[in-house]
Amino acid sequence: MKIGELSRRTGVSVRSLRYYEQKHMLASERTAGGHREYPEAAVDRVILIQQLFAAGLCGEKIASLLPCMRDHDGGPAETATPWLVEQLKQERQRIDRSIQDLRYTREVLDEVIAAAAR
């Protein structure tokens, strides 16, 4: 499919899709004239990328992480290098801390909301 359709189907802007490609998170074939052509699987991949962004991973880490993930169509994929594993463990810690922060802040908000309802 073309970039416009991928944008519509994922809700991600055309601009961002091009950016993902530039940062090696998303690949595309090209038509004779140079237009991008995506396989069906690109939809899931873009959604995945968004989710990783939402979790605070930077583009570079996502790019190195993606080839190590099992494509849901069963591609065996690469294995993470020791360096990458170390990075991912650190990300994992960061995520744990983030969840704690978010839980705490949610409690704080709930208190204020409850106080106002009284």
Place this chain on the structure above:
Amino acid sequence: MKIGELSRRTGVSVRSLRYYEQKHMLASERTAGGHREYPEAAVDRVILIQQLFAAGLCGEKIASLLPCMRDHDGGPAETATPWLVEQLKQERQRIDRSIQDLRYTREVLDEVIAAAAR
């Protein structure tokens, strides 16, 4: 205490402390010569601000939220306006979604880490 000590005790840079004041998140008295002077309670407040930042709230929201929080020293504090309550509820939703995202991403990372350990 002076700004340098507050910085040391909270781990937040002097620059950031001044920024918090500029954005009305943190108040200070001034000495005759214009230097900032903070009460003991500022330490907790700064830590709280950091936690709210970490949860993704922007400075403006934090500034409007803070006066509605009970100071742990028992100050009765203001009550949130209906507008603010609406904002906070939206933040709460965002936080819920973030937690979900983070949990999912953590699982993804764990899979990749586990695959590499094999």
Place this chain on the structure above:
DNA sequence: GTAGAATCTGACACCGGTGTCAGATTCAAC
């Protein structure tokens, strides 16, 4: 008083993902 450390203000830069615009080219449908 005086020196050195600390603080003051104001300005500019950065990051990284995204929006947006311009001008050129290609695609698709008639």
Place this chain on the structure above:
DNA sequence: GTTGAATCTGACACCGGTGTCAGATTCTAC
């Protein structure tokens, strides 16, 4: 063939919290 929609590349801007630098002023300890 022709034309309107879609796509291409490249560039510049934004946000918001923070780093950093410059030059002036104030504080603190001797």
